[in-house]
Amino acid sequence: MKERLTAAMDKIGLPRLIIGLFLIVFCVGAAILKLPMSMLLSDMLVRFGMNAVLVLAMIPAIRAGTGLNFGLPLGVICGLIGAVVAIEYKFSGLTSFLVALGVSIPLAVLTGYLYGLLLNRIKGQEMVVGTYVGFSIVSGMCIFWLLAPFHNPEMVWAYGGTGLRNTITLESSFDKILNNFLAFNIGQVQIPTGLLLFFAFLCLLLWFFSRSKSGMAMHVAGSNPRFAQSCGINVNKMRILGTVLSTVLAAVGILVYNQSYGFLSLYNGPLMMAFPAAAAILIGGASLRRATIGHVIIGTFLFQSVLVVASPLFNVIVEGSFSEIFRGIISNGVILYALTTGREE
Amino acid sequence: MALLEFKNISKFYYGNQVLKNVSLTVHKGEIHGLVGENGAGKSTLMNILFGMPVIHLTGGYEGQIILEGVPVSFRSPAEAMAAGIGMVHQEFMLIPGFNVAENIKLNRENTRANLVSRILGPKLRTIDVRKNRADARRALDRLGMALDETVPVGGLPVGHMQFIEIAREIDKENSKVVVFDEPTAVLTESEAEQFLKAAQKLAAGGMGVLFISHRLDEIIKICDRITVLRDGEVVASLSRSEASVEKLAELMVGRKISRLTVAEKKSGSQKPILELINFSVDMPGERVEDLSLKIYEGEILGIGGLAGHGKIGIANGIMGLCPARGTVLKNGKQLPLGNPMRMLNEGMAFVSEDRRGVGLLTDESIELNIVVAAMQSQNRFLKRPLPFFTLEDRAAIREHALKMIRELDIRCLGPQQTVRSLSGGNQQKVCIARAITLSPDILFVSEPTRGIDIGAKRIVLDLLLKLNREMGVTVVMTSSELAELRAICNRIAIVYKGRLAGILEPTASDLDFGLMMAGEYEQRGAAQA
Amino acid sequence: MMAMKLELAKNSSVLTVRIRQKLIEMAVPLLFLVLCGIGAYFAQLSPVFLINEIIMRMARNPLLVLALIIPVVAGMGMNFAITLGAMAGQIGLIIITHYEINGITGLLVAALIATPFAVLFGYLTGKLLNRAKGKEMITSMIFGFFANYVWQLFFLAFVGSIIPMRNEKLILSTGVGLRNTIDLAGIRQSLDNLLKIQVVQGLSIPVSTLLVVALFCVLITFFMKTKLGQDIRAVGQNMEIARISGIDVDRVRIYAIIISTVLAAWGQLIWLQNIGTLNTYGSHVQVGLFAVAALLIGGASVTKATIWQVLLGTFLFxxxxxxxxxxxxxxxxxxxxxxxFRVFVAYGVIAVALLLHAWQKYASTKKL
Known part of the structure; x- marks a missing residue:
């Protein structure tokens, strides 16, 4: 009996189990406290859609064998640059979103390529090096945001100061461009159709890729580099491919996130972006070596939903904003769990 | 009185008996030689003596070990060492950043009390550097080593490291028995000479020495008694006067299974399909040096030799999995080295000796394992829904996998079962299926029967024979088991110290094989012939 | 004749190799020395002010950096989790502030209270890192983040609600949670002022604090020469060999982390008594980052660190x-x-150092 139980536990995974239980308990709590369920549900959908692409960005990195991509901020910065360029030239609506994508994707390809070259020289230490490469680029970019020659008054400090603002509103550009596309209501629950469709579209692309020759090669290179070599696969090339894809998805992911959020946050905004994304995919049941689209969907949904429900619940029960603390404990706790229980090696 | 006695030791690994009633006695002041082929059970016996975790994890052992009349059973190497049993390892247990004295006294340092240690405990006693150096000096002097005890071990020549390990054993006050595992394998001739003298000194000082070596002449030179293990059994225990190199070689090899006589076919053609000229491979632990060899079309060539002598390196080097130098000619055309994709495309396939590490994606399905190499190197099992986009062709993959499962009789629940859950023999069949999916004209197979049960061994060998006879594939089989090489090969090349020692007919005598593997064929074998 | 020439050539090449090696080792500190020089030129600060500031920091910061040495020697890399040590120190400070124990006595009591917490935190960190061998740095970093949130949970939500505590000076007006800043007036510069020499107006030397730092430098040097120190070195060089020689590797690694955490707790006390105010939710956050950056700027690597590198690095950083x-x-x-720029430098220097280390490690495994 006990063995069976542990076997079942292994299959579900402790993080998924705990977060799932949290979600159930919180939902019951919310029902008891008569919190507006429709609003919570709408929130869950939006938060799911806006974060899911960033979580999706973890897949190519894990599949290619470089582990959780803690260098995610690199891609995020590419996305932000794209957005800032689109605003600077006063594009609006869908055009501005497409321009932002058009600028950031090539930039992310280049960044990912260089980052991939770097990761190939430090095999086995990708995560810690990636974290600090990410941190240092983010803090280096702070100087760039401060000095970059942008002029659009929407973005630069109104009086006195130099450089771009900390947060830039997207009202005139691509605010909610995906969320509102074909959006409709079921009762009181609003469905952000465009957002979900866009995510589904990216999942589909990734799924097709994983069944292609390169996709298979990348997967093989990630799961067993020596086996891959014996099949004639160029392992280093596949790791670079995975890093490029991950960086591009991060760039697209932050644009999706921002359009839903309505603001860009520059400077230290991207600093900690990688950790919640990593936590979400781990909650979904992924490990440092294995990740699927299913893990992304389950993990993002569980993690974001728990946060959505927790926040008003905490506000009712205790003073102050504890959802931030709650989020921090969950995301770092889950990553710690993955680091210290890895079956691999 | 016997110093150390093994009494009827038996050991099973997952139902396979690897030691059968092994008994052996080491006396005070005696050097006892232990010889046997790879896999004869020597290392298992030593693992039992030292209480290595692998023994306990696999259900312990039967029989008794008696040290100075007292039955002992060690739970860990540390316990064995505390009881006075030391080991000089094949891989050196030395810390490169520490100096010679620090290494000799590792975890046995002399310490002095100080103010802090009186309060907080002995862990904080000060290391007595001077006394440690003096001890180290004394031990080195006893060995006749002039080595400076204050230099870091890191940059020292390999030979010296061996002596530091011996000095450590000498320095231990309660040392009773020392085990040497292949100590001279890494030494030069003169170092080996010096080492043997040191070993004799140890014995003269009253210790018991257990000496494991493949160099039969050394064994005969210094051992008082010699025990020969074969297939986990003691086949002989001789005194020095009874032993000769020839006798030991013959005892070690023995004859295990008879030749599979399937319509004997002489490799008809004398046309070399593959030729190696001055071929060297940089594979750790299996280095190949300057080896030249011709492989004829349509034959089954066996490559044998003792572990560490480089037989494993040959196929890995050719397939581009390890850095290699020299010339490889396929049908007279020179091939570039270090390019696995090119080798696959030239019609060569490889079944690796490291089945779980290199040979399989253990967490993936049987069908993926079978087709992935052909998909990547030959663009098969793919379809093209768009001109610039390829997708796996699931129908074709399934069809091929089912065919392979049927033809090779892979026992499984279906093509989607993960290979991790298959038995060793069936995993090996999956590896072979992957290789033949490439439709190669040369198939390299390394250690095809390692870790699989007897019945499955026979099936795998039959399969190789069938591939050769019915599909005309040239097979190059590398194996530590001489018996299986002799069972199906047309010719058997023996590798010694990375070089080709000679090529024998499978029907050649045990003595010839034994001598050739011990590197003594030219001196002795030739004389007899 | 030929032989002599050869010998000479060999010697000189050995010499150049040695010089080059030394230069490579010193490259990072030299680079930062140059950076400091350029910065000082443009900053145009008065020498008295600059020297005073530097001396003050050389007194209050090195202990936090010293805390990193032993885990490095133990082969566990940079212990980013000294954040937890800093927290232990702060717990001591919060308690003495609550009970209004002032002056140097207050500081000593704080140290006394902080120590068992630091030992406990160090033990937990060590246990955790033993489960993540080869991934110690990322794990210690994430554990630092994790602990920071637990700290917030505890002092923002539990204190005043679950843990009864009433103190208007410490607790927020709602009655739950500690204030964002806590005035440490009671112990402010109590160690610094114990023995302070005023050289000129605006330049004073906190001799007592400098002596404490010196004492810890001596203690660590002494510690590395004890049996435990030797075991730590052995484990750091090669865990496998150490284990086979009978050293309890896991326990030694836990000891190393406990010592590091305790030193960090005391280091945080020395730092905060100089600053004089505790930023309840911020003071400990960057401790690991800045200490690691300082050590690396001093020329240390992830596998090798000396006391001189601690002092040089603290000075330059x-x-x-x-x-x-x-x-x-x-x-x-x-x-x-x-x-x-200085945050960029802190992150950047860590990134580059980790990069170089991982690069070398990968290159050496490939060469084998």
Whole structure:
């Protein structure tokens, strides 16, 4: 009996189990406290859609064998640059979103390529090096945001100061461009159709890729580099491919996130972006070596939903904003769990 | 009185008996030689003596070990060492950043009390550097080593490291028995000479020495008694006067299974399909040096030799999995080295000796394992829904996998079962299926029967024979088991110290094989012939 | 004749190799020395002010950096989790502030209270890192983040609600949670002022604090010569060999982390008594980052660190810290650029050091 139980536990995974239980308990709590369920549900959908692409960005990195991509901020910065360029030239609506994508994707390809070259020289230490490469680029970019020659008054400090603002509103550009596309209501629950469709579209692309020759090669290179070599696969090339894809998805992911959020946050905004994304995919049941689209969907949904429900619940029960603390404990706790229980090696 | 006695030791690994009633006695002041082929059970016996975790994890052992009349059973190497049993390892247990004295006294340092240690405990006693150096000096002097005890071990020549390990054993006050595992394998001739003298000194000082070596002449030179293990059994225990190199070689090899006589076919053609000229491979632990060899079309060539002598390196080097130098000619055309994709495309396939590490994606399905190499190197099992986009062709993959499962009789629940859950023999069949999916004209197979049960061994060998006879594939089989090489090969090349020692007919005598593997064929074998 | 020439050539090449090696080792500190020089030139600070600031920082910061040495020697890399040690120190401070134990006695009591917490935190960290061998640095970093949130949970939500505590000076007006800043007036500079020499107006030397730092340098040197120190070195060089020689590797690694955490707790006390106010939710956050950066700037690597590197690194890093905002303002007219620059330097130097280390490690495994 006990063995069976542990076997079942292994299959579900402790993080998924705990977060799932949290979600159930919180939902019951919310029902008891008569919190507006429709609003919570709408929130869950939006938060799911806006974060899911960033979580999706973890897949190519894990599949290619470089582990959780803690260098995610690199891609995020590419996305932000794209957005800032689109605003600077006063594009609006869908055009501005497409321009932002058009600028950031090539930039992310280049960044990912260089980052991939770097990761190939430090095999086995990708995560810690990636974290600090990410941190240092983010803090280096702070100087760039401060000095970059942008002029659009929407973005630069109104009086006195130099450089771009900390947060830039997207009202005139691509605010909610995906969320509102074909959006409709079921009762009181609003469905952000465009957002979900866009995510589904990216999942589909990734799924097709994983069944292609390169996709298979990348997967093989990630799961067993020596086996891959014996099949004639160029392992280093596949790791670079995975890093490029991950960086591009991060760039697209932050644009999706921002359009839903309505603001860009520059400077230290991207600093900690990688950790919640990593936590979400781990909650979904992924490990440092294995990740699927299913893990992304389950993990993002569980993690974001728990946060959505927790926040008003905490506000009712205790003073102050504890959802931030709650989020921090969950995301770092889950990553710690993955680091210290890895079956691999 | 016997110093150390093994009494009827038996050991099973997952139902396979690897030691059968092994008994052996080491006396005070005696050097006892232990010889046997790879896999004869020597290392298992030593693992039992030292209480290595692998023994306990696999259900312990039967029989008794008696040290100075007292039955002992060690739970860990540390316990064995505390009881006075030391080991000089094949891989050196030395810390490169520490100096010679620090290494000799590792975890046995002399310490002095100080103010802090009186309060907080002995862990904080000060290391007595001077006394440690003096001890180290004394031990080195006893060995006749002039080595400076204050230099870091890191940059020292390999030979010296061996002596530091011996000095450590000498320095231990309660040392009773020392085990040497292949100590001279890494030494030069003169170092080996010096080492043997040191070993004799140890014995003269009253210790018991257990000496494991493949160099039969050394064994005969210094051992008082010699025990020969074969297939986990003691086949002989001789005194020095009874032993000769020839006798030991013959005892070690023995004859295990008879030749599979399937319509004997002489490799008809004398046309070399593959030729190696001055071929060297940089594979750790299996280095190949300057080896030249011709492989004829349509034959089954066996490559044998003792572990560490480089037989494993040959196929890995050719397939581009390890850095290699020299010339490889396929049908007279020179091939570039270090390019696995090119080798696959030239019609060569490889079944690796490291089945779980290199040979399989253990967490993936049987069908993926079978087709992935052909998909990547030959663009098969793919379809093209768009001109610039390829997708796996699931129908074709399934069809091929089912065919392979049927033809090779892979026992499984279906093509989607993960290979991790298959038995060793069936995993090996999956590896072979992957290789033949490439439709190669040369198939390299390394250690095809390692870790699989007897019945499955026979099936795998039959399969190789069938591939050769019915599909005309040239097979190059590398194996530590001489018996299986002799069972199906047309010719058997023996590798010694990375070089080709000679090529024998499978029907050649045990003595010839034994001598050739011990590197003594030219001196002795030739004389007899 | 030939032989002699050869010998000579060999010697000289050995010499150049040695010089080159030394230069490579010193490259990072030299680079930062140059950076500091350029910064100082543009900052135009008065020498008295600059020297005073540097001396003050050389007194209050090195212990936090010293805390990193032993885990490095133990082969566990940079212990980013000294954040937990800093927290232990702060617990001591919060308690003595609550009970209004002032002066040097207060500081000593705080140290006494902090120590068992630090031992406990160190033990937990060590246990955790033993489960993540080969991934110690990322794990210690994430554990630091994790602990920071637990700290917030505890002092923002539990204190005053679950743990009864009433103290208007400490607790927020709602009755739950500690205030954002806590005034440490009671112990402010109690150690510094124990023995302080005023050289000229605006330049004073906190001799007592400097002596404490010196004492810890001596203690660590002594510690590395004890049996436990030797075991730590052995484990750091090769865990496998150490284990086979009978050293309890896991336990030694836990000891190393406990010592590091305790030193960090005391280091945080020395730092905060100088600053004089505790930023309840911020003081400990960057401790690991800045200590690691300082050590690396001193020329240490992830596998090798000495006391001299601690002192040199603290000096260079904090000089840069003082200078860069002023230099930034003078150069671009914005102090913030200097602020960003020094954070960039802290992260950047860690990234580069980790990169070089991982690179070398990978290259050496490939060569085998």
């Amino acid at each position: 904090h000089t840069l810290f003082i200078i860069s905002p002023v230099a930034g303002r003078n150069l671009v007219g914005d102090a913030q650029i200097g602020e960003f």
